[in-house]
Amino acid sequence: MTVLDLQNVSIDFPTSKGVVHAVKNFTLQIPKGRRVGFIGESGSGKTTTALSAMRMLASPGFVSTGKIFLGEDRTDVLGLSAEEMRQARLSRIAYIPQGAMNSLNPVMRIENQIWDGIVAHEGKTDPAELKRRSEEVLAGVGLEPHVGRLYPHELSGGMKQRVCIAIGVCLAPDIIIADEPTSALDVITQRHVMQTLREVQDRIGAGLILIGHDMGLMAQSVDDLAVMKLGELVEFGSVRQIIERPEHPYTKELISSVPLVGGESFLDPADQPAPSKIEAGAPPLLEFKQVSKVYGAVTALHPMSFTLEGDTPKIISIVGQSGSGKSTMGSIMLGFNPPTSGQVLFEGRDINRLSAAEALQFRKDVQAVFQDPYACFNPFYRVDHALKFPYKQFGYSKSDAETQKAMEEACTAVGLDPSAVLRRYPHQLSGGQRQRLIVARALMLSPKLLIADEPVSMVDASLRATILKNIYDLKEKFGISILYITHDLATAYHVSDYVMVLYHGHIVEAGPPKEVIGDPQHPYTQLLIDSIPWPDVDRDWGSASDARADLDRLQAISDRPETVFRGQVPGFALATG
Amino acid sequence: MTKIPTSYLMNRAFTLVLTVFIAATLIWIIPRLSPVDPAEIMLSRMAAGGGAVANSDQILAQLQENFGLNDPLIVQYFKYLLNVVTLDFGLSTANFPTPVSELIGQALPWTLGLMILSLIITFIIGNLLGALMVWEHTPKLWKVAIPAAMVFTSIPPILSALLLMWIFSANLGWFPLTGSYGLLVEPGWSWDFIVSVLHHGFLPALSIVVVTFGFWALGMRGLMITVQGEDYTTLAKAKGLKNRYILYRYMIRNAILPQITAFALKIGLLIAGQVLVERIFAYNGMGKLLYDAILNQDFPVIQGVSYVIILMTALSVFVVDLIYPLIDPRIRHEGS
Numbered sequence: 001m002t003v004l005d006l007q008n009v010s011i012d013f014p015t016s017k018g019v020v021h022a023v024k025n026f027t028l029q030i031p032k033g034r035r036v037g038f039i040g041e042s043g044s045g046k047t048t049t050a051l052s053a054m055r056m057l058a059s060p061g062f063v064s065t066g067k068i069f070l071g072e073d074r075t076d077v078l079g080l081s082a083e084e085m086r087q088a089r090l091s092r093i094a095y096i097p098q099g100a101m102n103s104l105n106p107v108m109r110i111e112n113q114i115w116d117g118i119v120a121h122e123g124k125t126d127p128a129e130l131k132r133r134s135e136e137v138l139a140g141v142g143l144e145p146h147v148g149r150l151y152p153h154e155l156s157g158g159m160k161q162r163v164c165i166a167i168g169v170c171l172a173p174d175i176i177i178a179d180e181p182t183s184a185l186d187v188i189t190q191r192h193v194m195q196t197l198r199e200v201q202d203r204i205g206a207g208l209i210l211i212g213h214d215m216g217l218m219a220q221s222v223d224d225l226a227v228m229k230l231g232e233l234v235e236f237g238s239v240r241q242i243i244e245r246p247e248h249p250y251t252k253e254l255i256s257s258v259p260l261v262g263g264e265s266f267l268d269p270a271d272q273p274a275p276s277k278i279e280a281g282a283p284p285l286l287e288f289k290q291v292s293k294v295y296g297a298v299t300a301l302h303p304m305s306f307t308l309e310g311d312t313p314k315i316i317s318i319v320g321q322s323g324s325g326k327s328t329m330g331s332i333m334l335g336f337n338p339p340t341s342g343q344v345l346f347e348g349r350d351i352n353r354l355s356a357a358e359a360l361q362f363r364k365d366v367q368a369v370f371q372d373p374y375a376c377f378n379p380f381y382r383v384d385h386a387l388k389f390p391y392k393q394f395g396y397s398k399s400d401a402e403t404q405k406a407m408e409e410a411c412t413a414v415g416l417d418p419s420a421v422l423r424r425y426p427h428q429l430s431g432g433q434r435q436r437l438i439v440a441r442a443l444m445l446s447p448k449l450l451i452a453d454e455p456v457s458m459v460d461a462s463l464r465a466t467i468l469k470n471i472y473d474l475k476e477k478f479g480i481s482i483l484y485i486t487h488d489l490a491t492a493y494h495v496s497d498y499v500m501v502l503y504h505g506h507i508v509e510a511g512p513p514k515e516v517i518g519d520p521q522h523p524y525t526q527l528l529i530d531s532i533p534w535p536d537v538d539r540d541w542g543s544a545s546d547a548r549a550d551l552d553r554l555q556a557i558s559d560r561p562e563t564v565f566r567g568q569v570p571g572f573a574l575a576t577g
Numbered sequence: 578m579t580k581i582p583t584s585y586l587m588n589r590a591f592t593l594v595l596t597v598f599i600a601a602t603l604i605w606i607i608p609r610l611s612p613v614d615p616a617e618i619m620l621s622r623m624a625a626g627g628g629a630v631a632n633s634d635q636i637l638a639q640l641q642e643n644f645g646l647n648d649p650l651i652v653q654y655f656k657y658l659l660n661v662v663t664l665d666f667g668l669s670t671a672n673f674p675t676p677v678s679e680l681i682g683q684a685l686p687w688t689l690g691l692m693i694l695s696l697i698i699t700f701i702i703g704n705l706l707g708a709l710m711v712w713e714h715t716p717k718l719w720k721v722a723i724p725a726a727m728v729f730t731s732i733p734p735i736l737s738a739l740l741l742m743w744i745f746s747a748n749l750g751w752f753p754l755t756g757s758y759g760l761l762v763e764p765g766w767s768w769d770f771i772v773s774v775l776h777h778g779f780l781p782a783l784s785i786v787v788v789t790f791g792f793w794a795l796g797m798r799g800l801m802i803t804v805q806g807e808d809y810t811t812l813a814k815a816k817g818l819k820n821r822y823i824l825y826r827y828m829i830r831n832a833i834l835p836q837i838t839a840f841a842l843k844i845g846l847l848i849a850g851q852v853l854v855e856r857i858f859a860y861n862g863m864g865k866l867l868y869d870a871i872l873n874q875d876f877p878v879i880q881g882v883s884y885v886i887i888l889m890t891a892l893s894v895f896v897v898d899l900i901y902p903l904i905d906p907r908i909r910h911e912g913s
Contacts, residue, residue, distance in 0.1 A: 056815060089815055090815065090817040095811075102808040103809055103812045105813070105827050105831070106906070107904070107906060116826070117816040120817055120818045120822070151907070153906070153907045164812070
């Protein structure tokens with residue numbers, strides 16, 4: 001009982017520079033009720049393959065060879081008229097999009113966006129009947145009936161994604177395509193959304209294609225796994241077989257690129273760490289004195305104090321979900337956002353009361369690496385401009401030849417070939433290359449402190465380890481202290497000397513990573529760690545109701561936050577309250 | 578839920594009053610920085626008309642007294658503010674002693690009728706064409722024809738007006754050459770008069786529509802490209818919705834929002850903006866009034882017209898601010 005049969009499908013994109021073969025001879029059958037994961041890096045053709053079954057390829061892509069059959073009656077998808085294809089979408093093959101934030105029409109109520117799908121396939125329907133059905137599908141994904149009356153901006157990311165699932169299953173399709181449905185969500189919400197999706201998919205008995213790049217999520221969510229690389233299916237099998245006995249080298253690489261809590265370090269620390277540039281006895285590098293931040297009625301950050309000495313370089317991780325206040329902390333440290341109360345001292349001086357000359361020095365000494373490597377470059381300039389410009393502005397440059405040399409050294413330090421990247425425009429480089437250039441840019445200015453805010457969350461999994469290694473080397477080889485802001489506990493476990501877990505603006509647990517992440521004591525940290533999907537098929541990730549109960553438990557925690565201290569490291573001192 | 582928060586209303590109303598107040602003050606200050614004395618201008622005009630003027634010094638003094646130019650500046654200013662609130666801008670110096678408010682009262686309906694009507698037509702046509710340029714299901718012929726029609730946008734309005742006049746009035750004789758209505762019809766709510774007004778207004782309106790629809794079309798095109806790439810448009814298609822429904826309810830519905838703000842700003846500008854079109858068609862609107870006032874250095878009229886333009890802009894922005902929460906639910910949140 002196959003619900004989707006892809007036979008020898010190839011997809012081409014004719015461009016002015018010749019035809020791009022995005023997918024080559026892809027053959028796969030998806031049985032009823034089965035969950036199949038499509039895994040691979042961006043550009044591997046996994047989304048393109050799935051969308052071809054809906055005939056929704058982005059122009060000018062088209063299926064050049066092969067056949068696609070949908071459902072038990074083996075409807076020839078490529079032979080349908082445009083109107084027949086429209087009818088088949090949602091009613092027989094449904095799509096759950098990636099961008100939870102933007103996939104709902106901002107000016108329409110949720111229930112209208114469920115109704116218009118039903119009406120488009122079943123014609124004019126009695127309003128009371130529509131209301132009953134929208135409430136039914138919303139209840140199916142664990143949402144209250146009143147959610148139907150709301151607009152998308154009034155929902156959280158997890159709720160929006162559950163609405164998308166509700167829309168996807170409202171006509172009980174034969175197959176559901178879920179395109180990285182949890183990529184924009186934090187781990188706790190991810191678990192809840194994923195378990196909800198599995199539950200409703202089980203209930204209607206549809207096949208499921210789950211597109212993703214996270215081997216851990218696949219292990220917890222699917223039955224079979226299709227590994228794609230450069231448009232080809234390189235390996236297919238049950239998820240257990242693929243994870244336990246991968247055959248293709250690319251599959252092995254994907255599995256090993258998932259950073260685990262515990263296990264071997266991928267960092268390869270230097271034998272002789274570089275000395276810090278800060279002299280002993282100097283004022284602390286960075287100090288928070290009772291710093292808090294309030295936005296209107298919301299307290300983003302409760303008063304907290306810490307001191308980072310900086311005489312031996314350290315990596316301090318700040319981990320938490322979206323909305324925990326971790327990025328607010330980052331922007332306060334950079335002086336972009338003055339605290340509501342308290343003081344931020346850099347080398348003993350309040351960074352919000354600097355003279356112009358001191359402020360310039362502060363900008364030199366403190367560099368940042370941000371989340372989105374696409375947004376960090378001006379698209380009109382070649383990338384070397386972004387490296388050269390601050391270097392010259394801050395007066396480091398002695399001559400053009402010297403600047404060029406500094407750029408080349410910085411590129412080499414982050415593992416890039418200077419001749420291959422420096423004269424390119426940002427759009428000609430991959431996300432990983434761009435993010436490494438941002439690290440190189442920071443390195444050129446030889447700062448004393450680096451603030452890295454989610455530096456690897458937008459690059460492919462296989463590149464994350466490399467970029468983290470680059471950042472880690474800044475500490476090991478160049479003696480730069482780093483504040484690493486992330487939602488990813490596994491990477492924080494490996495790179496950091498000290499971890500602070502942030503929840504609703506409170507530090508709930510803090511200490512060396514082996515203690516905090518390896519053996520969490522606070523219920524919130526425990527929940528965070530339980531929610532991480534491991535590439536371990538036997539692990540029980542819990543059901544949707546478990547996830548729901550955990551979310552309720554969180555609510556209780558936020559009412560009485562207290563910090564669990566898990567030990568000290570020299571050179572860093574934390575106090576809360 | 579559909580109620581607009583009071584704080585939002587107060588905020589916008591305050592902005593309205595503040596804008597108008599600042600504008601009124603600027604309008605008062607700027608002419609006073611000029612070395613030209615309006616009373617002297619009047620006098621010299623009288624002299625030009627009738628040769629030597631007897632007792633010119635006395636007349637000058639009297640005029641300055643009448644215009645209140647002898648009071649201390651601060652007194653003048655507050656008198657002015659009080660007058661402005663009651664829409665009293667004094668007397669026109671060029672058409673002495675007609676009150677400025679009367680001149681504006683005569684011209685404003687013509688401009689509002691012509692300009693706002695043509696603005697609405699342009700807005701609808703321009704946005705629709707702009708949307709069709711992007712929509713993937715637009716017939717091929719349209720995709721070629723619409724960008725070609727953009728050529729008209731680069732024609733200056735004066736030229737398009739003359740061109741239309743030459744073709745439709747001078748050669749074909751379909752429309753009258755100039756004027757707001759026929760010389761033989763009596764103004765009033767009669768059928769003949771309305772037909773005459775529409776007949777006279779058609780060419781000026783057309784000349785404005787032809788040259789300005791491109792502004793809306795190009796703006797809309799850019800907005801539509803963004804909306805077309807949004808995930809909700811992709812999901813709408815994946816939901817199997819009908820193409821036209823997606824176009825109207827998902828794409829245009831979202832893309833049009835910034836255009837509505839631009840529409841409000843344009844209302845004020847258009848009143849003065851088509852000075853030359855009104856001039857060419859000898860159309861008795863605000864543009865022509867302003868044009869004549871500038872030529873004659875008729876300060877009270879210039880002040881009055883400027884004030885009305887600003888008042889109209891501020892009012893239309895205010896109205897859009899009031900409507901906006903109803904068309905974009907996200908705004909309601911922000912105000913509360």
